[in-house]
Amino acid sequence: xxxxxxxxxxxxxxxxxxxxxxxxxxxxxxxxxxxxxxxxxxxxxxxxxxxxxxxxxxxxxxxxxxxxxxxxxxxxxxxxxxxxxxxxxxxxxxxxxxxxxxxxxxxxxxxxxxxxxxxxxxxxxxxxxxxxxxxxxxxxxxxxxxxxxxxxxxxxxxxxxxxxxxxxxxxxxxxxxxxxxxxxxxxxxxxxxxxxxxxxxxxxxxxxxxxxxxxxxxxxxxxxxxxxxxxxxx
Numbered sequence: 001x002x003x004x005x006x007x008x009x010x011x012x013x014x015x016x017x018x019x020x021x022x023x024x025x026x027x028x029x030x031x032x033x034x035x036x037x038x039x040x041x042x043x044x045x046x047x048x049x050x051x052x053x054x055x056x057x058x059x060x061x062x063x064x065x066x067x068x069x070x071x072x073x074x075x076x077x078x079x080x081x082x083x084x085x086x087x088x089x090x091x092x093x094x095x096x097x098x099x100x101x102x103x104x105x106x107x108x109x110x111x112x113x114x115x116x117x118x119x120x121x122x123x124x125x126x127x128x129x130x131x132x133x134x135x136x137x138x139x140x141x142x143x144x145x146x147x148x149x150x151x152x153x154x155x156x157x158x159x160x161x162x163x164x165x166x167x168x169x170x171x172x173x174x175x176x177x178x179x180x181x182x183x184x185x186x187x188x189x190x191x192x193x194x195x196x197x198x199x200x201x202x203x204x205x206x207x208x209x210x211x212x213x214x215x216x217x218x219x220x221x222x223x224x225x226x227x228x229x230x231x232x233x234x
Contacts, residue, residue: 115173
C-alpha cells in the first residue's frame with residue numbers, strides 16, 4: 001500500500017475573507033441520516049444562534065470519543081457477495097451507536113445544537129488518507145471537504161464545492177485554522193503532472209485538475225532538475 005504522508009499548507013483566513021463580498025446565509029438544510037432496519041440517529045439542524053452551545057460543543061468535542069488502544073483496521077475485502085459488505089457496514093453502524101453514540105449521548109446532543117470546529121481541512125478524496133483517521137479529529141473538531149487531488153481553485157474561477165465550503169467555514173463557522181493536506185503516491189497529481197494541455201476535453205477529471213495549471217508550471221520550472229516522482233512531491 002502507498003505510504004500516506006500529510007503535508008500542510010497554511011492559507012490566510014483573512015485573505016480569503018477579503019475575497020468574499022459578504023457572508024452567506026446558509027440555512028434550512030435537511031440532513032438525511034443513515035438508517036438500517038429502523039435504527040437511526042436523528043439530529044436537529046445546526047444553529048449558530050446560541051453562543052453558549054457553540055462554546056460548549058467546542059470544549060466537549062475534543063474528548064468526545066476516547067480510544068483505549070489503537071487497533072489495526074478491519075478493512076472491507078473485495079467480494080462478489082454484496083450482502084456481506086452491507087452486513088459489515090450494518091455491524092459497524094450498530095457498534096458505533098452502542099459504544100460511542102449512546103455512551104456519549106449528552107455530548108452528541110450538545111453537538112447536534114451547534115458546531116464550533118477549530119479546523120477547516122481540504123483533503124484528497126483518496127480512500128487511503130482519511131484526515132479524521134490520520135489526524136485524530138473527533139466529531140465537532142474539523143469541517144472537512146475532500147476532492148480529487150486536494151485542490152483549492154482560485155477565487156476568480158467562480159463557485160464550486162470547495163470554495164463554498166471555505167466560505168461557510170470562514171464566514172459562518174469562523175474557524176481559526178485552515179489546512180490543505182497532501183499525501184504521497186497521489187494518482188491524480190501524477191496524472192496531472194504528466195498530462196498534456198488539451199482544449200475542449202470531455203474528461204471531468206482533466207477539467208477539474210486544470211485549476212492547478214499555474215502550480216504545475218511553477219513546479220516544473222523550479223524543480224526541473226528533479227525526477228518526475230520528486231516533482232510530484234514538490
